[in-house]
Amino acid sequence: MQPNEPRSDLAELRDVIRAFVDERDWHQFHTPKNLATALSVEASELLEPFQWLVAGERAELGEKGYEAVRHEMADVLTYLIRLADRLDVDLRDAVLEKMAINRRKYPADQVRGDSRKYTEYKHHDET
Numbered sequence: 031m032q033p034n035e036p037r038s039d040l041a042e043l044r045d046v047i048r049a050f051v052d053e054r055d056w057h058q059f060h061t062p063k064n065l066a067t068a069l070s071v072e073a074s075e076l077l078e079p080f081q082w083l084v085a086g087e088r089a090e091l092g093e094k095g096y097e098a099v100r101h102e103m104a105d106v107l108t109y110l111i112r113l114a115d116r117l118d119v120d121l122r123d124a125v126l127e128k129m130a131i132n133r134r135k136y137p138a139d140q141v142r143g144d145s146r147k148y149t150e151y152k153h154h155d156e157t
Contacts, residue, residue, distance in 0.1 A: 061116070079102070
């Protein structure tokens with residue numbers, strides 16, 4: 031990145047997370063496998079505030095549930111950014127690439143209003 035180039039939000043968060051990890055000498059524990067495991071655990075914890083709710087909309091969560099969801103989302107994002115950092119993955123590029131793939135798998139004119147997986151569509155092409 032050039033000195034005057036604007037920083038992305040993800041790069042800023044990555045640097046904040048790196049500093050936090052470095053201050054605690056935790057890099058040694060942040061193997062890709064351990065980070066992927068932690069990410070999965072945190073994603074599972076994100077489900078807890080929604081358990082037994084009808085739809086899980088913000089009003090239904092209440093303030094306590096909403097705060098719990100926010101914190102779990104932060105944990106998920108933190109581990110995802112940390113994993114991307116360890117594996118040298120540019121998350122922005124990865125998302126843009128995956129969205130292009132998904133556009134081909136799920137053409138809007140064929141899937142609008144339908145939640146089935148792309149392999150279930152009559153005109154599915156394996157290419």
